[in-house]
Amino acid sequence: MPFIKTSYRNDFYYGASKELIILAKEFRKTQTEAEKILWKALRNHVFSELKFRRQHPVKCFIADFYCHEYKLIIEVDGGIHNHNIQKEHDENRTSELDEMGIQVIRFTNEDILKNVESVLHQIHQTILQSSSPSPGGEGAGG
Numbered sequence: 653m654p655f656i657k658t659s660y661r662n663d664f665y666y667g668a669s670k671e672l673i674i675l676a677k678e679f680r681k682t683q684t685e686a687e688k689i690l691w692k693a694l695r696n697h698v699f700s701e702l703k704f705r706r707q708h709p710v711k712c713f714i715a716d717f718y719c720h721e722y723k724l725i726i727e728v729d730g731g732i733h734n735h736n737i738q739k740e741h742d743e744n745r746t747s748e749l750d751e752m753g754i755q756v757i758r759f760t761n762e763d764i765l766k767n768v769e770s771v772l773h774q775i776h777q778t779i780l781q782s783s784s785p786s787p788g789g790e791g792a793g794g
Contacts, residue, residue, distance in 0.1 A: 664720065665710065666709075668709035668710060668711055669712075673709050675709075675714065676707045684728065685761070685765065689764055690768065693772055694717060699772065702779070706718075711749075713749070715727070716728045723754045724775075724779065725755070725757070727742075727758045728758075728761060728764060742758070757775065
């Protein structure tokens with residue numbers, strides 16, 4: 653594991669533990685088909701020239717996709733997210749991230765598999781409606 657300065661980790665990963673950072677790296681190896689499709693559209697500044705990261709640690713969570721510049725998390729939900737206990741967990745997680753100034757938007761695997769263009773349009777609209785980029789957002793490891 654390369655050295656990560658504490659201040660960088662705290663700002664960029666919101667204090668995520670070293671173990672969570674390692675776990676996120678492992679998660680990148682096991683994407684769903686929907687995540688692969690969305691990642692292809694978001695990676696390498698292709699989408700709106702923004703930098704997205706996949707399986708990015710944030711505090712005690714791992715975000716499916718994260719744009720630090722706009723403090724935006726995109727979650728891709730499979731069938732398990734339809735269960736009441738998981739829905740409650742997701743709502744609590746979203747509330748906690750919202751309190752940190754991070755917006756969360758969710759799409760189902762089906763949304764992405766059936767109409768990724770619509771998903772990308774919704775992401776673009778969310779970015780347009782959000783406030784301006786956060787100070788130093790892109791520069792932090794971008």
